Amino acid sequence: MSGIDLINVVKRFGALTVIDGVNLEIAEGEFVVFVGPSGCGKSTLLRMIAGLEEISDGELRIAGSRMNETPPAKRNIAMVFQSYALYPHMNVERNLGFALETARLPATEIRERVVKAAKFLKIDHLLERRPAQLSGGQQQRVAIGRALVRQQKLFLFDEPLSNLDADLRMEMRVEIARIHREVKATTVYVTHDQMEAMTLADRIVVLKDGDIAQVGTPMELYERPANRFVASFIGSPRMNFLPGLLAREGEESVLSLSGRRHHLVAYDYAGDVTLGIRPEDLMLGGGDATLEAEVLLVEPLGGESLVHLNVGDGRSIVVKAQGKPDIRPGATTLVGWKHERAHVFDKEDRALLPGRA
Amino acid sequence: MARGVMRIGLNATRARTAWLFLVPSLVVLFAVALWPLGRTFLFSFTDAFLTEPDIYGYVGFENYFTLFEDPLWWQSVRNTLFFTVISVSIETALGLAIALLLNAHISGRGLMRAVILIPWSIPVVVSARMWQWMLHDQFGILNHVLKLMGFIDNGIAWTANPNLVMPVIIAVDVWITTPFMVLLILAGLQMLPKSIYEAASIDGVSEWRQFTALTLPLLAPSIAVAVLFRLLDALRMFDLSFVLSSNSDDTKTVSIYAREVLVNFQDMGVGSAASAAIFLMIAIVTAVYVTVFRLNRRLLGV
Numbered sequence: 001m002s003g004i005d006l007i008n009v010v011k012r013f014g015a016l017t018v019i020d021g022v023n024l025e026i027a028e029g030e031f032v033v034f035v036g037p038s039g040c041g042k043s044t045l046l047r048m049i050a051g052l053e054e055i056s057d058g059e060l061r062i063a064g065s066r067m068n069e070t071p072p073a074k075r076n077i078a079m080v081f082q083s084y085a086l087y088p089h090m091n092v093e094r095n096l097g098f099a100l101e102t103a104r105l106p107a108t109e110i111r112e113r114v115v116k117a118a119k120f121l122k123i124d125h126l127l128e129r130r131p132a133q134l135s136g137g138q139q140q141r142v143a144i145g146r147a148l149v150r151q152q153k154l155f156l157f158d159e160p161l162s163n164l165d166a167d168l169r170m171e172m173r174v175e176i177a178r179i180h181r182e183v184k185a186t187t188v189y190v191t192h193d194q195m196e197a198m199t200l201a202d203r204i205v206v207l208k209d210g211d212i213a214q215v216g217t218p219m220e221l222y223e224r225p226a227n228r229f230v231a232s233f234i235g236s237p238r239m240n241f242l243p244g245l246l247a248r249e250g251e252e253s254v255l256s257l258s259g260r261r262h263h264l265v266a267y268d269y270a271g272d273v274t275l276g277i278r279p280e281d282l283m284l285g286g287g288d289a290t291l292e293a294e295v296l297l298v299e300p301l302g303g304e305s306l307v308h309l310n311v312g313d314g315r316s317i318v319v320k321a322q323g324k325p326d327i328r329p330g331a332t333t334l335v336g337w338k339h340e341r342a343h344v345f346d347k348e349d350r351a352l353l354p355g356r357a
Numbered sequence: 358m359a360r361g362v363m364r365i366g367l368n369a370t371r372a373r374t375a376w377l378f379l380v381p382s383l384v385v386l387f388a389v390a391l392w393p394l395g396r397t398f399l400f401s402f403t404d405a406f407l408t409e410p411d412i413y414g415y416v417g418f419e420n421y422f423t424l425f426e427d428p429l430w431w432q433s434v435r436n437t438l439f440f441t442v443i444s445v446s447i448e449t450a451l452g453l454a455i456a457l458l459l460n461a462h463i464s465g466r467g468l469m470r471a472v473i474l475i476p477w478s479i480p481v482v483v484s485a486r487m488w489q490w491m492l493h494d495q496f497g498i499l500n501h502v503l504k505l506m507g508f509i510d511n512g513i514a515w516t517a518n519p520n521l522v523m524p525v526i527i528a529v530d531v532w533i534t535t536p537f538m539v540l541l542i543l544a545g546l547q548m549l550p551k552s553i554y555e556a557a558s559i560d561g562v563s564e565w566r567q568f569t570a571l572t573l574p575l576l577a578p579s580i581a582v583a584v585l586f587r588l589l590d591a592l593r594m595f596d597l598s599f600v601l602s603s604n605s606d607d608t609k610t611v612s613i614y615a616r617e618v619l620v621n622f623q624d625m626g627v628g629s630a631a632s633a634a635i636f637l638m639i640a641i642v643t644a645v646y647v648t649v650f651r652l653n654r655r656l657l658g659v
Contacts, residue, residue, distance in 0.1 A: 073558060085550065102561060
């Protein structure tokens, strides 16, 4: 058992509340990603789990036991830092073995575990080197290796890939997924990159201003964002938003958008709304609902293109189209979508679901 | 080919510019350091007197023989080395301890950092005078306090007692220069990455082992530089001894010895020989220290 329970956890720095009553259960072996913009409290929350930050209020349980007062060393965790936190004066082998050395394990076992981890991470040819003699990606592998050799049940990652370039980030992302598959440790991973969150996570926790905006599997968050914040944070390019007015007319609701009326299924809500449609759900030329738009810019990405459109009132939207559509900036086109692919948000930016009332 | 020529031309111009910038400081260095040093070495082989330094004859190594046969010279060498080793050791240990304290997250440490520098910012002669008064056998505050507390009946002659004067000088030097060590070591401490300590605390490394296995080796270069500075200073120590106990043979340093021969006895030849010997002594100590430290670094893999 090595699940984590956060019960009404609060963190205050003086008068400033950075974590505002978070409740979360993380199951054993689960890979959970905390994601959110900078300043949302994701790293603070992770550091509270690690024991590097005190918990102001609420309770943290690891494997069912209260951990609030337990020092980091006794929480049976291993952590990988954004800055790698390698010991600069020790070579890779000592960096990997230092914790075991401290725990007074026999030298043969230390060597065995270090070599095993080094082989697993493909850094066994670097054991004699010092951190300064390694590339960023190699340093990251050593940092992960140092966590691995301790054979803990709980892994914490604090933005481990943000100091790497795009190619290495992808490579290490795949590597971390492989490690989790083989080691099966409960993992909490912090990132600001929604792509990392989508590809790695069993469940994503989206944080905003010290509070959980939504928890769910990557596809749940993508398909059914609970609010406009999650909707715009998950998915790239980000979701398009258009203002509209929703009114109830008998058995259906009518959405007024840019002077057109669209008949939708019934919603239990009337008033100003925001319609959200992902770029990949927009189609040039047709759909259940359409808008007239002026082409601003076409960005070909190879297999697909991003088409920027002006839909009037100075609002622009982005359409992800297959291949390279045969349109030029300045041309007028129809852009449309299917009703079931559109998200409707109320005045408080909460997602509206079709009402059964 | 053409590009190669261009590059050489550019490099040559750069080198010329570099020399141009270096010339003023080289001229000054030559005028204030190399020239006097050369003159000192020159005079150490002559029988010149300070009254008429222009009239002299060469006497070979005679001045050095005179110097090395003088028991007072050897006593001043012993005094200097004793003072250096003891005072620098205490200052390093104390400096490290205080720097670690000031580096901890305690309230009011900003103020503490400023306060701790005060002793070092006072000119040494002023500090020495101040201590001389405080240590005065009849009117000094130290004896007064000790008497009040009942530890002693009569005032102790701190700077006159041959057994006490050296410890007293070392104590005052520690008071004056520990802040310097604190400053340099604290600067080194603040360069250490915080995250490695977080990683170590998660890995179950005790605070003491964090200190011995992480802080000390990573701090070693900073400490080594600070010790080197202090070593050079302490080997040339003059003012403290001169003010606190100017005539005592028990605290005579090599610098005081050289001045005495040169100024009091007007003997430029032996005085210069003593100065040259001091220069060589400091050069040798520094060379040995730097070599040993480099070797250590390589062995330790720091």
